[in-house]
Amino acid sequence: MATQNEDLETLANKRIAELQSGAKLNLASLNDDDLLKKYNDTLSDLRKDGVNKIMDLRQEIAETKKNLMLSKEERQAKIDSYLQEIENAKVVAEQNKAQDSSLSKSGVVYANALAKQYLMQVNAEQDKNIADRKAEYISQVEKIKADAEKRLASTNSKEEQSVVVYEKKSALFDAKNRMQSDVDRFIDVKKQAFTDHIQVNRTLRNGKTNFAENVALSFKNYTYTFKASKFLLDNGLYLAILLFFIVCIIIAPITVHSNLLSLPNIFTILEQSSTRMFYALGVAGLILLAGTDLSVGRMVALGAVLTGLILHPGENIVKLFGTGPWNFTALPMGLRLFMALFISVFLCVLFSTFAGIFSAKLKIHPFISTLSTQLIIYGLLFFGTSGTPVGSIDSDVKDMIGGRWIMGMVNGELVTFPKLIIPAIIAIIVAWFIWNKTTFGKNMYAVGGNAEAASVSGISVFWTTLGVFMMAGVFYGCGAFLEAFRANASAGTGQGYEMDAIAACVVGGISFNGGIGKIGGAAIGVIIFTGLTYCLTYLHIDTNLQFVFKGLIIIAAVALDSIKYLKRK
Secondary structure, rough: HHHEEEEEEEEHHHHHHHHHHOOOOOOHHHHHHHHHHHHHHHHHHHHHHHHHHOOOHHHHHHHHHHHHOOHHHHHHHHHHHHHHHHHHHHHHHHHHHHHHHHHHHHHHHHHHHHHHHHHHHHHHHHHHHHHHHHHHHHHHHHHHHHHHHHHOOOOOHHHHHHHHHHHHHHHHHHHHHHHHHHHHHHHHHHHHHHHHHHHHHHHHHOOOOOOHHHHHHHHHHHHHHHHHHHHHHHHHHHHHHHHHHHHHHHHHHHHHOOOOOHHHHHHHHHHHHHHHHHHHHHHHHHHHHHOOOHHHHHHHHHHHHEEEEEEEOOOOOOOOOOOOOOOOOOOHHHHHHHHHHHHHHHHHHHHHHHHHHHHHHHOHHHHHHHHHHHHHHHHHHHHHOOOOOOOOOHHHHHHHHHHEEEEEOOEEEEEEEEOOHHHHHHHHHHHHHHHOOOOHHHHHHHHHHOOHHHHHOOOOHHHHHHHHHHHHHHHHHHHHHHHHHOOOOOOOOOOOOHHHHHHHHHHOOOOOOOOOOOHHHHHHHHOOOOHHHHHHHHHOHHHHHHHHHHHHHHHHHHHHHHHHHHHHH
């Protein structure tokens, strides 16, 4: 075997020298190369009774464990037999390990040299095909335009002229589509040639990947499929927002004489995002179903007011529907916390379910059902509390949940870490798991994409829709509970939060057309939108002008989403 390895390496070195001297290849694909075939055959023989057999036997063991046709004793006997064979195969694998490693490295070196020459030829051929096809397209366009001009010159009828113009546009459109289709086909040949090169190397390494090759493959795939128009359509809004943040960072030292991009400012943005994250995660599910939720702000006020009442240190000045004053200090703090969270979540889920039943059963658009819920909660809160703030909550528990951990001094500034960031991260993880790892999450995408098709597939559109509303209520309730730790709650708390939550989801890529979006996008959207507001406030931009910026971003995000949706159709 060692002699065979040396013969292969000698042949490989000779062929590499020929390739470097400019020898022309005549290969339909890399797999047609005779020397590569010899490498693969030799490596296959080396691995047959060693590493490959170990993998096959482990697969047999996994299948045997699932085989219910065998008795427990028969199953164990087969597994023991396979384990013994694995031990024998390990001995063979160890004996061939050095030869396998040496031969695979030699093969990869040769494959890289061969692929370099092969890819140069393929790329040159396809680039020529692309250039020729584009030149042919230019000729076709000139001919179509010339023929149309002749026809227009020979007729005076406006109707006939309209027909000629229409036929010219159609011909130009068809010619461009055919050209683009051919160019894409030539590009696919280049892309496939590079993919084959990576696959050849992986085969020589017995399926093991290489980080550098994976990066190169991803980069090639991106460059071959890159289109400036699509890139700008997908990322134009983010580039504009990024440019806005860069401008704010540059002018902050000039206008307010401080650094915007500091750790305390970043933590403040994240803290402000923490409770809003819950609202965005809730409304994201409804937007995924091509709906929305206008009751978010009122849900926040509802949960925050009740949390403030229960956790207030002493007797409340607020009378709830004429009853009270309330004083919960006699109860243990743990019980008060549980009551506040439970009641906040329960009532938010109750009102959200109320709106969800009308949308799921009667097909009323969530815009209407949640608008109605918003008005009901708004009226009940102001009537029940007379609009009076409930006051601050107990300072000890406020610091325990909504306070900050001291991290130390950085560049002369005291840096503290907001505790509210932790529950926000947990909420993102939970939402991500539901959306991506559960049947309910898959049903959400199906119903959002096409409710009729989902129903035909056996998915309950009613229960999925109602489930999304209830899930939203849970997120609202948790967020409202935490909101009380940030500010004194009143019936006006959360004013406009629904717009911020909806805008964050749209900026994060969750489509109003339904069925498209990711939890990560919603989370990023919240941070972007909160950061935008913080930057404008930090630079002392008038609050009224901030609404203008928000409005422009929302309309831009929705417009881009609509354009992408129309292109998909």
